[in-house]
Amino acid sequence: MTNPNTLIFVDLSSDDPAKAGEFYAEVFGWENDPRPYGLYHRMVPGGQMKDSEGNDTPIGNFHLGIHKVANVRPHPDKDGVEPRTLSTEGRKSRVWILVSEDDSMDAILDRAIERGATLLWKDHFWKEFNGFNAAFQDPWGNEIILWVKGGDNPQIPANFTQE
Known part of the structure; x- marks a missing residue:
């Protein structure tokens, strides 16, 4: 392999992605981009990655997703699969x-x-x-x-x- 595999996105789980999107928009000042509303919300921090000297690079900051645990998308089964609950305990x-x-x-x-x-x-x-x-x-x-x-x-x- 000549090129590394690239991390492009990380999702958080929520039973209410719309409310979670509002939470992260208010706490961090990020744009809450529902795609679609209530099912999946993309949090857009805006700005650019910085180089070692603190200057903007052409690379945009990473985005964060928030998915609905009741039916995590994408998935081949349109109804989703178990588990459909939040994992709040343990590591x-x-x-x-x-x-x-x-x-x-x-x-x-x-x-x-x-x-x-x-x-x-x-x-x-x-x-x-x-x-x-x-x-x-x-x-x-x-x-x-x-x-x-x-x-x-x-x-x-x-x-x-x-x-």
């Missing part, structure tokens, strides 16, 4: 969001919690990847990790946990 995939320079982790957490999310943890620094992070679980059980780059000489507050 599952996590979605990592790089916090914009004109927003803050605390503001995002406040908006998410105000709309029904649960705070999982915050005030943590991960040295291996030089980042400050926090996490919440959305009202549908999806785990979201917020990330802020540490920079060249990160100043880690005394109350932060570290690894």
